[in-house]
Amino acid sequence: MSTRTSWADLAANSAAENVTAGSSANNGAAGTTSAPGRSTYVPPHLRNRPASSDPPAPAPAPAYNGPVASNDRPGYGGGSRWGGPRNDFNRSGYSGGRAGGWGGGRSGGWDRGREREVNPFEDEDDTEEQAFNEQENTGINFDAYEDIPVETSGDNVPPAVNTFAEVDLGEALNQNIRRCKYVKPTPVQRHAIPISLGGRDLMACAQTGSGKTAAFCFPIISGIMRGQAPQRPVRGARTVYPLALILSPTRELSMQIHDEAKKFAYQTGVKVVVAYGGAPINQQLRELERGVDILVATPGRLVDLLERARVSLQMIRYLALDEADRMLDMGFEPQIRKIVEQMDMPPAGVRQTMLFSATFPKEIQRLASDFLASYIFLAVGRVGSSTDLIVQRVEFVHESDKRSHLMDLLHAQRANGVQGKQALTLVFVETKKGADALEHWLCINGFPATTIHGDRTQQERELALRSFKTGNTPILVATDVAARGLDIPHVAHVVNFDLPNDIDDYVHRIGRTGRAGKTGLATAFFNENNASLAKALAELMQESNQEVPAWLTRYAARASYGGGRNRRSGGGRFGGRDFRRDSSFSRGGSDYYSGGSSSAGYGASGGYGGGGGGGGGGYGPGVTSAWD
Template sequence: MTFSDLGLHADLLRAVEAQGYSIPTPIQQQAIPAVLSGRDLLASAQTGTGKTAGFTLPMLQRLSQGKRPGKRQVKALVLTPTRELAAQVGESVATYGVHLPLRSHVIFGGVGQQPQVDALKPGLDILVATPGRLLDLHQQRHVDLSAVEILVLDEADRMLDMGFIHDIKRILKVLPPKRQNLLFSATFSNEIQTLATNLLDNPAFIEVAPRNTTAEKIDQAVYRVDREKKRDLLAHLITQHRWYQVLVFTRTKHGANRLAEQLSKQSIPAMAIHGNKSQSARTRALSSFKSGELQVLVATDIAARGLDINELPHVVNFDLPNVAEDYVHRIGRTGRAGSEGEAVSLVCVDEDGLLKNIERLIKRNLEKRVEPGFEPDPSIKPEPIENGRRQQRKPSRRSGPAKAERGAREGSARRRQRS
């Protein structure tokens, strides 16, 4: 099957071809016809399967068909949980819509809002936004959502995870009741099912991968190591195996900073990204990492959500996540769109319980390795994990949207989360 078989117009096919794509992924094969038909959609697929193009392409086609002369109004609204994901979705909209008479823009927190206000004034067809900044600008009457025809919730599971459910409900109240709703999620949790029941009308359902499974082409392994030797082991593995473009996950922002500094001192170019970093610093680090100038990018879970790096070869869990589902999200950064990847976890005795939870979730036992020279000391006793996220997440209880600093809160994944 080709993209032309899916009913896409010539202008979109030209844009797809220019990006070097000819065969749609499974999620695209199912989602594109469903969206083109005007149906609501609930799609669950692991990261790296082409979800963004799965809704971007048919959304662009539907909007271009209904384009009328006159002032532009926001006809499609795409909500994402993080700045990075918003920027990447916006880039996809611009890339695939290059031959269409549609105008789009991206708004998110963590940066000054005036340039975004200026971009909104001439009118837009497609708006990509994080919930907090969108509510701020709507409250200030800079955004009119009364004409929205298509709503997309991208990475909906992470938005719920980050406590955005109340913001989403506020946004839904100002949208027209008659619209097409598209809900995309990396996992299909019970919370997502509840949201889908309340939001979607007789939706098409797509589940490309079994619930909470990990990509088959990812080589997953665990290195047993003492907690105090983790940093040295990571530096050793990177140097010994000549790893380049390594995405490393830590549990905390402080841990990310400390690890990046230590690797840099060992002549391994590394930078950290997390919610306390400015947007310009995060953009600069990500750009250097994508281009290959930066060997190692150290990130917390929230900062790394939605990162789209072609053929990323290595993901390292320096700290195991407290929530098992986050393991699936993390290693989903590699092995994307059919390419091979390697996911390595450095596990000390403190994390044995977390490892068991992960193996139970993914229904497989991970290969255990011990690197010579880094053998764990069997006499070391487990200690409580400091600054870990709570196993049971609770929704945010904010009573109303904060104003100027809302964006900074979004970027830090809500200060209630310690990552």
């Protein structure tokens, strides 16, 4: 009878498989960085002497060879765990507040930062968490990787590696990789790490949850560890000079990246600090003053810090944009341009730049190429997500029936609940008001729900997310703030209560389930208001071997007027196709570099066959790839 029941079964199964509560990172990989031969400029960290010339931007104080500047830390002495005493920072006003036992002494500066460093692995001691980790790492089906389509294009693409051992990341980082129980690099890591270690710029399409964070963190951390201890200029005692900047579009995602990066950087001497809005700035300022090598930030707060001259980007060696296509869309682009092009950041080609996202529309690739120099494009099929591991269903539900329909799904799911725990269900809606309304309605109908959206305070947002992750509140109603990047283990079911207008947003939303090799279920409520999405949705589902309802196919055919806008970005699977290879963009060999080699990775995997080719459209003639 009703297919509904079987969906609930799916969700329940998925939940059973995933258990509940607790969260853990599931990225993993390795890398190091060196950047040989980029024209004539030799990055400071590759010199065997202190950087003393051509600073990227005029420094107020040329005193580079003087004593190490205020917020510098001593060298990352090779391999030595305690790299030596840390200079005291110029933070006269620092008044503890946090630590006990670190008495006001600003004296010896015996590296309190590091000694105080919280062991990020401690909380994983409990067996349950341990079990998750084991499961998650062995749980990823590594054999299946051989079937994951990979495409690279660009000049002299460094070959992929098969193990972490093949790349020299340094002992401290290797130890953290072991602590994270990362056995083998994921596909995106296998390719991105050597590219990054080779000093190359990178534009990478890969789903979050496939190991993306580690793919850009490892080379950055390794590169900083190996680099010459930076001689940072003195601008003002309170200005800090991070060596790496990681930007992301939401506060929660920045927090998540920060948490992961802290694990990877544990006892490496590399300091990771996060800055985002909605939280008191003073505490963030104090953290910054204690020294920062890698700054993770959301754009607004960073601009604030830059304008206050509390942060300078002059020493940036690495720039990473996570969810890069979102960062460059209309809402964010001006801020990003300001940060990257109009402050004191070294230009493309001097710094190393890495852009990551699961989706990369052509137009955005074109914008993004401003930030890159002779970059390599990498597209990796997802480990799980929207391909095999997520079962996608679309139901025709009139606007007025949505609530009761959702209720039916939840009821069935609860009936099938495992171990008395309800499966985690993430419900996406279009508006903030709609989120509040639905949350309220669910609560008064006996379903414990909470909500996350931009009108809530940061405290409320974080509480909601925590409560959901732990299973305390097994239903989370969210706007697109939660659509990207968030790694919430054990989400069994994503419901698109309101479908997004953009197919890429759909891809990101359903990517919140089916992570790290787990199965997941994604249900969408479709009605006449979503006509413009029909074509792209039907194509996407077909590409990922999903059952496409006949009525949706009819809608898709009818709704050809929806045309251009919602077509799959670039026509490729996973939004992954180098725009430079599209004839309409290759303007007669100008700076867009026409040469590049291109290769399709391991096996054009029959499994991914299925003819997306025709529908997506728009390729230049004669272009082939693993996905064609």
